Amino acid sequence: MENSGLLIVISGPSGAGKGTICKALLEKDPSIHVSVSATTRAPRMGEVHGENYYFLTMEEFKERLEQDQFLEYAKVYDNYYGTPKENVMEQLQRGKDVLLEIDTEGALKVKEKFPEGVFIFILPPRIEDLKRRIMNRGTESEEDIKKRLEAAKEEIQKIHEYNYGVINDDVERATLDVQSILSAEKLKTERNYQDLIEKYI
Template sequence: MKGTLFVVSGPSGVGKTSIISALMNKLENIVFSVSCTTRPPRPGEVDGVDYFFVSRDKFIEMREKGEFLEWAEVHGNLYGTPKKFVLENIEKGNRIILDIDVQGALQVKRNFDDAVFIFVAPPSYEVLKERLLKRGTENSQSMLKRLENAKWEMSKIVEFDYLIVNSDLEKSILAMKSIVIAESYRTRRILDEELIKRLFKGVSESETGN
């Protein structure tokens, strides 16, 4: 049985990282896909854990070699998802979580129609603004750019399979967990040829016994 790709997206500051971090501790057989970026690390971020921090030249080299599943330029920085890691984990049967921007999510959707797309939204535009201010990682110009971009991102909600409005973190974590579990049990994901043989073997033996 192949794994499932879960693409989580939404505006900066909406709480995606907090939801995903909690989810990783609550479920088994789930891996987080670490993205590459050219932006500098924020305080507390670890290379290879939060992101692979690379130079712009290195990123462009990787892009030209076709090493990214998707890539996008967001707020002047480049972001990309390493293709090899995702494909290997799908073959292993793992559930893979991608935390990427909306541009990247739409790219993945064009190439992976079997992936699950989850949009995390703020309760309101004002709440998003407050969260970005509290985070304290952006200068005023950068924050304005993120807020302006959020308007476009919110307009793409209809492109996603699920919507989580993050007004309560614990409820949002539960919603994300429920989505991942439910999608993992879809018939089209688990009903492979070997399972069909085992199921019908039991049915035929039962009929023979009667």
């Protein structure tokens, strides 16, 4: 997909700071388009359709699922969540970069359909740092913390499925690492082959 935007997929275990890095990345480059997920859960107070989520009925979601309208989807408890394909592809074809911040399972589903995406895994400096960050939230029980750490270890074992691993020991530095990755990806000849040929030959 020459001249198209980059599909940027960022994952990482809970507490690694991927959300913070995504926010910092968007502050540095507001031109990046953030993909809005669809869900069957009811809107919470203050949430706006099309901004926070696309709120769909169960019937609407399943109909779109049958029509292969999602890059990935998952059922969490009694509700479905998914990444609408049409909007992502439209933005990419317009040359805009699109950011997906999703879990490992969703990222690997996206990779099956869109292997040319840029897949970045955010890591904590050490597993002890991850535990400390989760504990500092003050919202998790000891049992929940243990479960999250076990889940994190399982997710980290899938890092070989990603193109890049970024260690978040400092948000500013980690964000710059992500920006460097995106800059390098845009210079790949496979993404610019036709333009380069036309310019020089």
